[in-house]
Amino acid sequence: MAYSVGDYNALSAHAEPCGKHQGAAVQPSLLCSLQNHPRIKRIWHPFSETNPTHEMAFHLLDDYTPLLYLELDATSEQTKEVIDSFELATQGVHLGTCHTMVTLCEETTHGVLTPEERTLAGIVPNGIRISVGMEDPGAIVLDVINALNSI
DSSP states (O other): OOHHHHHHHHHHHHHHOOTTTTSSHHHHHHHHTTTTTTTEEESTTTTTTTTTTTHHHHHHHHSOSEEEEEEEEEEHHHHHHHHOOSSSSSSSSSOOOOOOOETTTTTTTTTTTTTHHHHHHOOTTTEEEEOSSSOOHHHHHHHHHHTTTOO
């Protein structure tokens, strides 16, 4: 099911507060929108509640980092389908662009590592990295949710 901007506004109205950075642009909106998504197994981000050191991050960091890693409740093949379903975000490793990018780290940035090294680094076959760009926050959130809902 694809969501529209109106649906995004309805989703955000019911999102749980995410802490002191609630008013910042994209990342808090994205974290709040993904927090209870059925296809998300774990969100790897300093301010995510699934991060065991997230309380410390709130005290040490002044703002959100634009990178997050999503461990999906999906097979490796389904994860590739999610990556292929993004419309706004570009597939690829972050190359210093200000646009949103998504990548399957297991096959790109960490592809030279052995499976054991990837496991130690927390890189899993059902994980995707999102480098959040400067596009409209609602559009980024919708793109991620629509891609997740594609499987």
